[in-house]
Amino acid sequence: MQKIEIRNLYKIFGKDPEKGLQLLKEGKNKEQIYEETGLAVGVQDASFSVKKGEIFVVMGLSGSGKSTLVRMLNRLIEPTAGEVLVDGEDVLKMSKQELVKYRRSKTSMVFQSFALMPHQTVIDNVAFGLELDGVEKTRRYERSLDALKQVGLEGWENAYPSELSGGMQQRVGLARGLAVDPDILLMDEAFSALDPLIRTEMQGELLKLQDRHERTIVFISHDLDEALRIGDRIAIMEGGRVVQVGTPEEILQNPADDYVRAFFRGVDPTGVISAGDIVRDNQPTVIWHTAETGIRMTLEMLNNRDMEFGYVIDSERRFNGIVSTDSLREALERGARKIDQAFIKGVTKVGETESLQDILPYVASNTWPVPVVNEKNIYLGVVSKNRFLRTLHRAGNGTQQTQEEKSLEEGVSA
Amino acid sequence: MLNFTEKVIPLDVWVTQFVDWLVEGYRPFFQAIKWPVEVTLSAIQGGLVAIPPIVVILLLGVVAWRASGVKLGILTIFTMLFIGLLGLWEDTMITLSMVISSVVFCALAGIPLGICAGRSDNFERALRPLLDAMQTTPAFVYLVPIVMLFSIGNVAGVLATIVFALPPIIRLTSLGIRQVHPELVEAALAFGATSWQVLTRVQIPLALPTIMAGLNQTIMMALSMVVIAALIGAGGLGAPVVLGLNTLDIGVATIGGLSIVLVAIVLDRITQSLGTQKKK
Structure with missing residues (x-):
C-alpha cells in the first residue's frame, strides 16, 4: 500500500x-x-x-x-x-x-x-x-x-x-x-x-x-x-x-x-x-508428517532424482534437518527406522536476513547447500556454493572500477 | 550661474508653512495624541511624589535586590538617599516619572514595530531611514515643532524623549527576532505551529535577552534627554542644570548633572540584570 x-x-x-x-x-x-x-x-x-x-x-x-x-x-x-x-x-x-x-x-x-x-x-x-x-x-x-x-x-x-x-x-x-x-x-x-x-x-x-x-x-x-x-x-x-x-x-x-x-x-x-535475496528452493524436500516417514523411501527418492541431499521439513514447512544419501544408507545399516536418526550432524541453518558475509563460513565449510529459514523457522530454500560465488561475481562487476568511473568519481568529489 | 549666492530651494519656508498648517488645522489631533501621555505621566508622577520618599527608596532597593542581588539593593538605597540629601528628591521623582512614561510608550510602540521589522525585510527596509533620522537629527531641531504642536511642559518633554529613545528598542527587538536560529523556526513550523505560535513560543522567548538590552538602551537614551527636555519647560533634574547654565551657577548645575548620572547607573544596573537573568 x-x-x-x-x-x-x-x-x-x-x-x-x-x-x-x-x-x-x-x-x-x-x-x-x-x-x-x-x-x-x-x-x-x-x-x-x-x-x-x-x-x-x-x-x-x-x-x-x-x-x-x-x-x-x-x-x-x-x-x-x-x-x-x-x-x-x-x-x-x-x-x-x-x-x-x-x-x-x-x-x-x-x-x-x-x-x-x-x-x-x-x-x-x-x-x-x-x-x-x-x-x-x-x-x-x-x-x-x-x-x-x-x-x-x-x-x-x-x-x-x-x-x-x-x-x-x-x-x-x-x-x-x-x-x-x-x-x-x-x-x-x-x-x-x-x-x-x-x-x-x-x-x-x-x-x-x-x-x-x-x-x-x-x-x-x-x-x-x-x-x-x-x-x-x-x-x-x-x-x-x-x-x-x-x-x-x-x-x-x-x-x-x-x-x-x-x-x-x-x-x-x-x-x-542477504541470504534471503539469493535463496533458491531447488533442493528435494522431505515432508516429515509422522514418525513413519521412512528412511528407505527417502533414499529411494533421492536416488531417483539423482540428488545427494534431502531437506526435512514438517507439514508447515518448518525446518528439521538434512539427510544425505550417505547418512541414510548408514542409518539403514545401523537398523534405524526413523528419519531423524539419519540427520547429518552439525548442520547450521541461517536466517534470511543474515548477510552473505555472515553466512560465508557455513557455505564454505559444508558440502551441502546451507538451508535458509525465516524468523519463524520456515524453510525457504538453500544457498549453494555455486550460487554464492555467482552472486559475488555479478555484484563485483557492478562495482569494478573502470577508467570511466574513475574520472566520474573525481568529478563527484570535486 | 551656480555661485550659490541666492537661495534657490526655499525649503525653510515650506517647512514653516507646513508646520503652521499643521498647527492651524490639526490641533485637536495633536491634543488627542497628547492625552494618553499626559494621563500616564501625571499618574506616575502623582504616585511617586505622593509616596513618602523613604518608601520609594526601599521599594527601589527591593526591586534592585530581586533583579540582581543584595549588593545592588544596598547601592540603590544609598544612591537614592544621597540624591535626597542633595535636596533634589522631587526633581528626581519628576525625572523618574518622565523616563518611565516615555519608556512605557516606547515599549508599547517599539516592541511590536521591532517584531514586524524582524519578520519582514520590506518593513525593516522602509523603517530604517526613519529610525536613522530619529536618532541623528539634533533634538533642538524638533523641539520647535513639538512646542508649537504640544506647547511647553513635561508632556512635550516626554514626547520629545519618545522620539529620541524609540529607535534602540525597535532595532534590538528586530535583531533579536532575526537572530533566532532559522532551524528552530523551521522545526516549529514542521510540528504545525501557526505564525502566531512561532512568534510567541519560539521567536519572542529566544529574542527576550536582546529585547531587554533594547529596553535598557531606551531607558539610557530617555535619561540623556532630561536636560534637553528641560529647555522646553519640562521639570525634573534637567531644570537645575539648565538653571545653572543660564545663571553660570556651577554648583547647581553639578548637583543636577551628578544626580542624573547616579539615577542612570541605578536604572542601568537594574535593567541589565533583568536581561541577563532571563537568559538562563
Missing part, C-alpha cells in the same frame, strides 16, 4: 520559477538555466512512492536536492510544480489550516542540527508538537514521558538541551517526533551530526523502534552505509533528479548509471546482500 506518492515534483528557487520550469521543458539543463536566468533548480521531475511502514532512504551528495525534497513533503519548502499525495490527498492543495492540521497529525520531523528549543526543558521540547495542538498538560506530559522512555531517556525530563550530549539531544529530537504519534516520520540527516559509534547505535535504535511500531519513515542521508543498513528501499538523487529507486540489493546488483555505480564502489556486496 502506498503511503506517500510523489509525482513530477519540481522546485526551482528564484524570482520567476515558472520561467525555469519552461526552460526545463525546453530541454535545458540545470547549469544552463542558472547561467541564463540565475534560477536554481533544486529538484526536477521527482517521482516515486513510499510504502506504508517502510524506511525509505533518500540518498545523495550535498546539493543533490534531497533536503529540499523532504521539505516539500510537509511544505516547509513550497514546490514549484507537481503532486505530493499522502494517503491519496494532495498536500499541495491544502489550505493554510489544513496544512497546519496535516503537520500536527500526520507528519513529524527530526533535524540534523537537532533544532531543540534551548529555552525549554527536555520534557517541554518533547511535548512541543502536542502543546501546539492544544493537548492539555497532564496528557501531553504522559505521552512525552512515554516517548522519552522509548528512546531511553527517562530521568532527563527536567534537564535543558544544552546539558545533554549530541547523541542524547538527538534522542530528544526523536522523542519529540514520536510523541505526536505521526504516520510519517521525516528524518533529515538525523544522525549525520553524531559521531560514528553513536550514529550506529541510533540506527539500531531506530530499527528497534520500527520493529515495535511500524511507521513510514523518509530518511535523508548522504551516508551510504547508513542507507544500506536502515533502508528498506533507497532513492538515489543527483543534481535534483531521482536517478534510481530500489532495494539496496537491487541497486547494488543493477546500478542504473555510472553515478550510482560510483556511489557504490568500495561497498562490500557481501555486507549488503
Whole structure:
C-alpha cells in the first residue's frame, strides 16, 4: 500500500520559477538555466512512492536536492510544480489550516542540527508538537514521558538541551517526533551530526523502534552505509533528479548509471546482500508428517532424482534437518527406522536476513547447500556454493572500477 | 550661474508653512495624541511624589535586590538617599516619572514595530531611514515643532524623549527576532505551529535577552534627554542644570548633572540584570 506518492515534483528557487520550469521543458539543463536566468533548480521531475511502514532512504551528495525534497513533503519548502499525495490527498492543495492540521497529525520531523528549543526543558521540547495542538498538560506530559522512555531517556525530563550530549539531544529530537504519534516520520540527516559509534547505535535504535511500531519513515542521508543498513528501499538523487529507486540489493546488483555505480564502489556486496535475496528452493524436500516417514523411501527418492541431499521439513514447512544419501544408507545399516536418526550432524541453518558475509563460513565449510529459514523457522530454500560465488561475481562487476568511473568519481568529489 | 549666492530651494519656508498648517488645522489631533501621555505621566508622577520618599527608596532597593542581588539593593538605597540629601528628591521623582512614561510608550510602540521589522525585510527596509533620522537629527531641531504642536511642559518633554529613545528598542527587538536560529523556526513550523505560535513560543522567548538590552538602551537614551527636555519647560533634574547654565551657577548645575548620572547607573544596573537573568 502506498503511503506517500510523489509525482513530477519540481522546485526551482528564484524570482520567476515558472520561467525555469519552461526552460526545463525546453530541454535545458540545470547549469544552463542558472547561467541564463540565475534560477536554481533544486529538484526536477521527482517521482516515486513510499510504502506504508517502510524506511525509505533518500540518498545523495550535498546539493543533490534531497533536503529540499523532504521539505516539500510537509511544505516547509513550497514546490514549484507537481503532486505530493499522502494517503491519496494532495498536500499541495491544502489550505493554510489544513496544512497546519496535516503537520500536527500526520507528519513529524527530526533535524540534523537537532533544532531543540534551548529555552525549554527536555520534557517541554518533547511535548512541543502536542502543546501546539492544544493537548492539555497532564496528557501531553504522559505521552512525552512515554516517548522519552522509548528512546531511553527517562530521568532527563527536567534537564535543558544544552546539558545533554549530541547523541542524547538527538534522542530528544526523536522523542519529540514520536510523541505526536505521526504516520510519517521525516528524518533529515538525523544522525549525520553524531559521531560514528553513536550514529550506529541510533540506527539500531531506530530499527528497534520500527520493529515495535511500524511507521513510514523518509530518511535523508548522504551516508551510504547508513542507507544500506536502515533502508528498506533507497532513492538515489543527483543534481535534483531521482536517478534510481530500489532495494539496496537491487541497486547494488543493477546500478542504473555510472553515478550510482560510483556511489557504490568500495561497498562490500557481501555486507549488503542477504541470504534471503539469493535463496533458491531447488533442493528435494522431505515432508516429515509422522514418525513413519521412512528412511528407505527417502533414499529411494533421492536416488531417483539423482540428488545427494534431502531437506526435512514438517507439514508447515518448518525446518528439521538434512539427510544425505550417505547418512541414510548408514542409518539403514545401523537398523534405524526413523528419519531423524539419519540427520547429518552439525548442520547450521541461517536466517534470511543474515548477510552473505555472515553466512560465508557455513557455505564454505559444508558440502551441502546451507538451508535458509525465516524468523519463524520456515524453510525457504538453500544457498549453494555455486550460487554464492555467482552472486559475488555479478555484484563485483557492478562495482569494478573502470577508467570511466574513475574520472566520474573525481568529478563527484570535486 | 551656480555661485550659490541666492537661495534657490526655499525649503525653510515650506517647512514653516507646513508646520503652521499643521498647527492651524490639526490641533485637536495633536491634543488627542497628547492625552494618553499626559494621563500616564501625571499618574506616575502623582504616585511617586505622593509616596513618602523613604518608601520609594526601599521599594527601589527591593526591586534592585530581586533583579540582581543584595549588593545592588544596598547601592540603590544609598544612591537614592544621597540624591535626597542633595535636596533634589522631587526633581528626581519628576525625572523618574518622565523616563518611565516615555519608556512605557516606547515599549508599547517599539516592541511590536521591532517584531514586524524582524519578520519582514520590506518593513525593516522602509523603517530604517526613519529610525536613522530619529536618532541623528539634533533634538533642538524638533523641539520647535513639538512646542508649537504640544506647547511647553513635561508632556512635550516626554514626547520629545519618545522620539529620541524609540529607535534602540525597535532595532534590538528586530535583531533579536532575526537572530533566532532559522532551524528552530523551521522545526516549529514542521510540528504545525501557526505564525502566531512561532512568534510567541519560539521567536519572542529566544529574542527576550536582546529585547531587554533594547529596553535598557531606551531607558539610557530617555535619561540623556532630561536636560534637553528641560529647555522646553519640562521639570525634573534637567531644570537645575539648565538653571545653572543660564545663571553660570556651577554648583547647581553639578548637583543636577551628578544626580542624573547616579539615577542612570541605578536604572542601568537594574535593567541589565533583568536581561541577563532571563537568559538562563
